[in-house]
Amino acid sequence: MVVDGAARDAAHAVRTAVFVDEQGVSPDIERDALDVLSRHVLATGPDGTPIGAGRIAPDGRIGRMAVLADWRGRGVGEAMLQTLLDDARERGLRSTWLHAQLPAMGLYARAGFVAEGPQFDEAGIAHRTMRRHAGAAFAVEDADTAVDATVTIIASARRTIALRSRDLDPGLYDHPDVLAALRRFVTGTRGASVQMLLHDPATVQRRGSPLLALAQRLPSALAFRAVEDPVDREFAGAFLVNDAGGFHVRTLGTRMDGDAATDLPGRARQLQQQFAPVWERSRVCSEFRALGI
Incomplete structure (x- = not known):
């Protein structure tokens, strides 16, 4: 009170x-x-x-x-x-x-x-x-801000997170703070689900990523799929969105700058609706399972 x-x-x-x-x-x-x-x-x-x-x-x-x-x-x-x-x-x-x-x-x-x-x-x-x-987006202008925004979007998720990226963005999704936030989310949230949609899984496989090892330990919570539809592959951006009104959108997926919010549920729902059909028609990354996932 x-x-x-x-x-x-x-x-x-x-x-x-x-x-x-x-x-x-x-x-x-x-x-x-x-x-x-x-x-x-x-x-x-x-x-x-x-x-x-x-x-x-x-x-x-x-x-x-x-x-x-x-x-x-x-x-x-x-x-x-x-x-x-x-x-x-x-x-x-x-x-x-x-x-x-x-x-x-x-x-x-x-x-x-x-x-x-x-x-x-x-x-x-x-x-x-x-x-x-509250109820507003803010600019993400550099890698440090992208990391801080990503940590909060992960931490504030209720149960689901959707990620669309070319190759898991070195410097972002392999950052120790982001990995720690993901680990806390999937181990501390009942029914947690992280769906990761990739445009270039071959690069991820060749380069390796700490997220692959995390998914190996927690396969029920973290899933990878690869975009195959030619129209879907033309998408040049990247985004992360949760089910609590949080997101980070980048017009160019090769850059870290963009817009983010932690309390804009309408825009977050639009991103989730954009993500869902692409996820459904994309293929499971079976090549990752060959690595033990």
Whole structure:
């Protein structure tokens, strides 16, 4: 629940326990002028005991997200984050952002936040900036942004991901962060499905790809097909789309730049509808099975 008044004191107590007592942040830094301007969320246990806190500033910055140690890994952070995002939507804030501690980036990626810029130190702790664009696309202009957008599109998927690529794009789908996101998705999501449609499977086979080894271990979740229809082969672009309104579209599949979104379900459905018939008429990559897949 979003709180003010006396309940805010309880939120401060949770923050003190996590940031000051546990992480060694100075009390002078933990409290700041934004506290009185922000809206605060407080999570409580079944007995009403405060167990989590967070806030959102007037400019859409989410921060001071803290969950007591005994309650981590039980969905408290996700619930608080969703409450703050709901509050932002009700107040017309289209863009929200935050400084994420590196171990917490997965939480925010699952909610549609995309990392941007380099890692930096804040209060002696490594962070990265992350931003969520509600109902809007954003430009992907370089390989680093493509990787960060791809990680979030994978992490925020509900059950299905569709990928269309010429040859699995070296530098993107073999990037360690992207591979880690895929591995978490297929091992941590019941009924997960990743369909990968290739235009040049021979190059993938010759060059090799870490995704082939991952598919060998998880063949029920990751599947490859090759485009054969002459009309389908004329498609020059590439895209990644999930079932939660996220996508990354590239007009030229040989380049990393394009447009991406994490919350545009209408456009995502169009891409899924474009993908489905091509997938159905394409052939299974049996040559990959010869490698043990």
